[in-house]
Amino acid sequence: KNQVEQSPQSLIILEGKNCTLQCNYTVSPFSNLRWYKQDTGRGPVSLTIMTFSENTKSNGRYTATLDADTKQSSLHITASQLSDSASYICVVSGSGGSYIPTFGRGTSLIVHP
Amino acid sequence: DAMVIQNPRYQVTQFGKPVTLSCSQTLNHNVMYWYQQKSSQAPKLLFHYYDKDFNNEADTPDNFQSRRPNTSFCFLDIRSPGLGDAAMYLCATSRDRGQWGQETQYFGPGTRLLVL
Numbered sequence: 508k509n510q511v512e513q514s515p516q517s518l519i520i521l522e523g524k525n526c527t528l529q530c531n532y533t534v535s536p537f538s539n540l541r542w543y544k545q546d547t548g549r550g551p552v553s554l555t556i557m558t559f560s561e562n563t564k565s566n567g568r569y570t571a572t573l574d575a576d577t578k579q580s581s582l583h584i585t586a587s588q589l590s591d592s593a594s595y596i597c598v599v600s601g602s603g604g605s606y607i608p609t610f611g612r613g614t615s616l617i618v619h620p
Numbered sequence: 621d622a623m624v625i626q627n628p629r630y631q632v633t634q635f636g637k638p639v640t641l642s643c644s645q646t647l648n649h650n651v652m653y654w655y656q657q658k659s660s661q662a663p664k665l666l667f668h669y670y671d672k673d674f675n676n677e678a679d680t681p682d683n684f685q686s687r688r689p690n691t692s693f694c695f696l697d698i699r700s701p702g703l704g705d706a707a708m709y710l711c712a713t714s715r716d717r718g719q720w721g722q723e724t725q726y727f728g729p730g731t732r733l734l735v736l
Contacts, residue, residue, distance in 0.1 A: 516660075539722055550624070550710050550727030551663070558722075596662065600722070608725075610662035 509534040511599050511611035519617045524587055528614045530580040530597030538602040542571050542582045545594040545613065554582070554595075587618045623647050624728035626711050632734045633701050641696040641731045643711030651717055652694040653725065654686060655710040663710055669694060670717055698733075706735045 511532045520526050539558045543551035555564045555571040564571050570583045584591055597611040625644045633639040651670050655663035667676045669688045685697040708730045714723040
C-alpha cells in the first residue's frame with residue numbers, strides 16, 4: 508500500500524530560525540513529489556514539485572530535496588517568518604497507473620516572534 | 621483572482637439533515653476532486669470527475685454523493701450527515717488527469733462543516 512509519512516508531526520521555532528521537515532514514502536513506482544503549504548482554514552497551495560531526476564528545487568526561502576533511492580524528501584525553510592506558520596503536506600504520485608496522489612498527514616509549523 | 625471557489629466557507633447542519641456544498645472553478649479544468657480532511661489528518665479523496673465521468677473511491681460511504689452539471693461547477697451532497705462527518709471539505713481541480721500525477725491540483729479554500 509502506498510504510504511507517505513511525515514515528521515515531525517508538529518514543530519515550534521522562533522522567527523528567523525531555519526527548520527527542516529521530513530517526508531518518507533513507499534509509493535512505487537515513483538513519479539513525482541510535491542510539497543504543499545496549507546494555512547489554517549485554507550486549501551493547500553503547491554510549493555514545489557520534484558521528479559525522479561531532480562535532487563533539489565528552491566522556491567524563495569523554501570528548498571526541497573529528494574533522494575529517490577532512499578525514498579526520502581525534505582523541505583528546508585530558511586530565515587523563518589511568522590507567515591510560514593502553516594501545515595506542510597508532502598504528496599507523492601506514482602507512475603503505476605493511478606494518477607491519484609498519496610497525501611501525508613502534514614507537519615504543523617508554528618513560528619513564534 | 622480566486623480560481624477555485626467554495627461556498628459556503630462554513631456550514632452548520634443538524635444530524636441527519638441533508639446538506640450540499642458547492643465548488644466552482646474559473647480554470648476550465650477537466651478534473652474536479654472532493655476531499656475530506658479531518659483535524660491533523662491528510663486529505664482523503666472521496667471522489668473525482670474527469671469531465672462527466674464520475675469516479676468514486678472504494679471506501680467512500682454511500683452517504684456522500686456528487687454532481688457535476690457543467691465544467692465549472694461540482695457539488696457534494698451529504699444525504700444524512702452524522703457527527704463523524706464534521707470536517708473540512710476541500711475541492712480541487714486539475715487541467716487533466718495526467719498519466720503519472722504530474723498535473724498540479726489547485727485547491728479551493730475549503731468548507732468547514734459542523735454537525736450538531
